[in-house]
């Protein structure tokens with residue numbers, strides 16, 4: 001094997017071990033023989049609210065209009081923690097299961113519904129398994145995604161892939177999409193009119209997928225689905241109801257790149273998701 005391939009492989013392995021260590025996975029931590037003193041993961045209630053981050057800025061009021069797909073769940077009720085109650089008949093009837101992702105993509109076409117089309121290179125519709133039980137919803141494409149037409153393929157995407165793999169899954173097992181399908185210039189937050197134009201396609205994607213669990217990555221995803229302007233810190237790690245789907249907001253991987261200490265909380269959230277999906281949740285000692 002060429003030496004450079006060895007180096008790449010060992011660098012990848014190191015990155016993976018570093019990631020597991022950050023998550024608080026004790027066995028990996030010990031195997032590395034790191035001399036760093038162990039840090040207990042901070043409790044969810046002590047999350048420090050970042051002054052400015054991808055998940056914090058509330059959406060302006062105008063974005064709080066009802067979604068184009070009518071939701072029978074009143075916004076206030078949407079914040080009630082989930083009970084195991086099944087979706088109401090009305091909620092179920094409102095979902096359009098019969099539409100395929102291909103049909104929705106077709107309907108989106110070469111979209112010009114909002115101003116983002118003027119600066120985009122590629123539409124980033126979504127990627128993954130149409131039968132996925134688990135869907136991750138991000139904010140909107142960045143530069144790498146805009147160039148490739150695929151969601152979460154940049155730095156934040158690599159971290160998301162590691163998170164998925166740490167859950168014992170692969171990217172092809174899940175479905176990944178965004179609130180807006182075109183890159184906001186300079187990676188700014190999508191504006192209310194852009195969210196309003198694009199989110200009906202997200203709702204249709206979710207209804208087509210019928211996932212068991214939706215994980216909202218960051219505030220924009222969670223605020224769009226729940227029609228709320230509350231900070232993600234209030235609801236991170238809590239089971240919520242989105243039109244009968246189980247939904248759990250957690251921090252965006254881009255936030256984790258800037259605040260690695262928050263990874264332990266995200267790992268706790270993902271363990272909840274794993275338990276819900278019947279995936280093996282290994283007992284991991286907090287560092």
Ligand code: URA
Nearest residue numbers: 138139140141151152
């Ligand atoms: N951030 C997002 O929210 N979505 C992507 O696809 C990439 C980065």
